[in-house]
Amino acid sequence: MATFGLAGNDTIRCVCQRCEDVYNIADDLPYENHPIVNLDDMLIDCDWDSVCVSCLTEEESNLVDQHYTHMKKMGLIK
Numbered sequence: 001m002a003t004f005g006l007a008g009n010d011t012i013r014c015v016c017q018r019c020e021d022v023y024n025i026a027d028d029l030p031y032e033n034h035p036i037v038n039l040d041d042m043l044i045d046c047d048w049d050s051v052c053v054s055c056l057t058e059e060e061s062n063l064v065d066q067h068y069t070h071m072k073k074m075g076l077i078k
Contacts, residue, residue: 016052023052032068032077042067 011024014036023035037056040049044063056064071077 014050016055017048017050018055019052021052021054030078032071037064039064 010027012027014023014025014034015021016023016036025034025036036050036052038050039046039060042064044060044067046060051060053061053064068077
């Protein structure tokens, strides 16, 4: 991933590995609001690592929701 933008307005360029859409994500965007999730980081078995939320299967979406719920309970995200 690459960082672009002016100081204070940095973005990270992410590409969905399924549909190849490009997203420029603001550095200050909360983790749980990112349009692309890293399934590998969430220990979700998949052929792809970085996938946009539009491309998630129903099963993957449920697993991502479970991951975020767990992270919230642990106090790691708001």
